[in-house]
Amino acid sequence: MSTVMQKIKDIEDEMARTQKNKATAHHLGLLKAKLAKLRRELLEPTTKGGGGAGEGFDVTKSGDARVGLVGFPSVGKSTLLNKLTGTFSEVASYEFTTLTCIPGVITYRGAKIQLLDLPGIIEGAKDGKGRGRQVISTARTCNCILIVLDAIKPITHKRLIEKELEGFGIRLNKEPPNLTFRKKDKGGINFTSTVTNTHLDLDTVKAICSEYRIHNADITLRYDATADDLIDVIEGSRIYMPCIYAVNKIDQITLEELEILDKLPHYCPVSVMLIWNGTLMACWNKIWEYLNLTRIYTKPKGMNPDYEDPVILSSKRRKVEDFCNRIHKDMLKQFKYALVWGSSVKHKPQRVGKEHELEDEDVVQIIKKV
Ligand SMILES: Nc1nc2c(ncn2[C@@H]2O[C@H](COP(=O)(O)OP(=O)(O)OP(=O)(O)O)[C@@H](O)[C@H]2O)c(=O)[nH]1
Ligand SMILES: [K+]
Numbered sequence: 001m002s003t004v005m006q007k008i009k010d011i012e013d014e015m016a017r018t019q020k021n022k023a024t025a026h027h028l029g030l031l032k033a034k035l036a037k038l039r040r041e042l043l044e045p046t047t048k049g050g051g052g053a054g055e056g057f058d059v060t061k062s063g064d065a066r067v068g069l070v071g072f073p074s075v076g077k078s079t080l081l082n083k084l085t086g087t088f089s090e091v092a093s094y095e096f097t098t099l100t101c102i103p104g105v106i107t108y109r110g111a112k113i114q115l116l117d118l119p120g121i122i123e124g125a126k127d128g129k130g131r132g133r134q135v136i137s138t139a140r141t142c143n144c145i146l147i148v149l150d151a152i153k154p155i156t157h158k159r160l161i162e163k164e165l166e167g168f169g170i171r172l173n174k175e176p177p178n179l180t181f182r183k184k185d186k187g188g189i190n191f192t193s194t195v196t197n198t199h200l201d202l203d204t205v206k207a208i209c210s211e212y213r214i215h216n217a218d219i220t221l222r223y224d225a226t227a228d229d230l231i232d233v234i235e236g237s238r239i240y241m242p243c244i245y246a247v248n249k250i251d252q253i254t255l256e257e258l259e260i261l262d263k264l265p266h267y268c269p270v271s272v273m274l275i276w277n278g279t280l281m282a283c284w285n286k287i288w289e290y291l292n293l294t295r296i297y298t299k300p301k302g303m304n305p306d307y308e309d310p311v312i313l314s315s316k317r318r319k320v321e322d323f324c325n326r327i328h329k330d331m332l333k334q335f336k337y338a339l340v341w342g343s344s345v346k347h348k349p350q351r352v353g354k355e356h357e358l359e360d361e362d363v364v365q366i367i368k369k370v
């Protein structure tokens with residue numbers, strides 16, 4: 001293991017030494033690919049002990065969505081879990097108070113949301129320092145990450161935490177790269193782009209591919225992709241996740257400092273001090289926005305819709321068939337059509353098939369075959 005980490009360090013050092021220009025682009029691409037491969041090696045569970053690398057904490061997923069609190073020690077993760085969910089997780093002024101994963105669940109706007117308090121991580125966590133790998137593996141199972149920052153600590157901490165998560169294959173507030181990569185049997189590397197690209201050229205693409213022993217492939221870019229984007233696609237197993245930066249302890253800073261923080265994208269100021277308690281509500285609103293859940297109310301025939309207990313779908317899987325599968329595993333077999341009321345349709349109600357995409361707060365009645 002230490003040898004893999006040493007190799008990672010060597011490559012990182014070499015990258016830092018290498019000047020970025022057109023002539024070195026393909027060499028840097030090659031180094032990036034090597035780095036990605038080594039990181040994957042680190043994450044793969046080994047049979048030779050090593051304590052189950054890449055495994056998270058053994059906390060059962062429950063509810064409709066999972067949100068993880070990630071950050072350096074003593075930034076106030078446990079305090080936030082307690083205040084946001086009414087759970088109990090130990091709080092203290094010393095670092096590494098929390099040593100395991102503590103879940104809390106609340107019902108928010110009809111959805112059950114599981115919030116996970118996690119031990120603090122330190123720089124180098126992704127490479128095996130502390131419980132970092134376990135923390136970040138658990139973060140990978142979440143639907144949204146709350147990076148908790150301490151308002152009185154340097155803002156550079158934000159980038160350090162991001163790097164730990166990125167090194168573990170988590171991509172924050174980013175869409176999967178819009179490029180196609182198709183391996184084939186012969187014909188060499190065929191590289192086309194529908195836009196002008198400033199990061200990748202044929203040489204760099206070839207260098208990256210050769211590192212993966214890929215000599216024949218069609219690659220098409222539909223945007224100005226970077227070497228990292230291409231490596232992400234070749235590597236696969238990347239997780240694209242919404243992330244909120246919860247800057248805690250804002251009771252400790254001045255209004256001028258708060259105004260500077262306000263410019264951070266994806267940011268939410270918080271404080272657990274009583275007079276600032278409105279910030280916790282604002283934080284839930286932000287979590288709700290970033291989870292982007294779809295609430296569907298069921299309407300049994302001849303009855304009023306059930307507004308108390310919506311079926312919760314994710315923004316990516318919200319077709320009528322997804323709704324059916326959530327009600328009962330055999331529902332689709334009996335499905336004839338659905339009647340829908342709400343913003344996804346023009347008429348009230350409208351008859352739709354199982355491919356129809358539902359919107360938040362739609363009302364659905366399933367009509368079965370007789
Ligand atoms: N002033 C102020 N102090 C806070 C706030 N939130 C938390 N704290 C204090 O910060 C310290 C650390 O809080 P914890 O909740 O234990 O922090 P943590 O991130 O869970 O720490 P570890 O589990 O050790 O990683 C405690 O002394 C808290 O009382 C806040 O909003 N304002
Ligand atoms: K603490």
Ligand SMILES: [Mg+2]
Binds near residue numbers: 098119
């Ligand atoms: Mg804690």
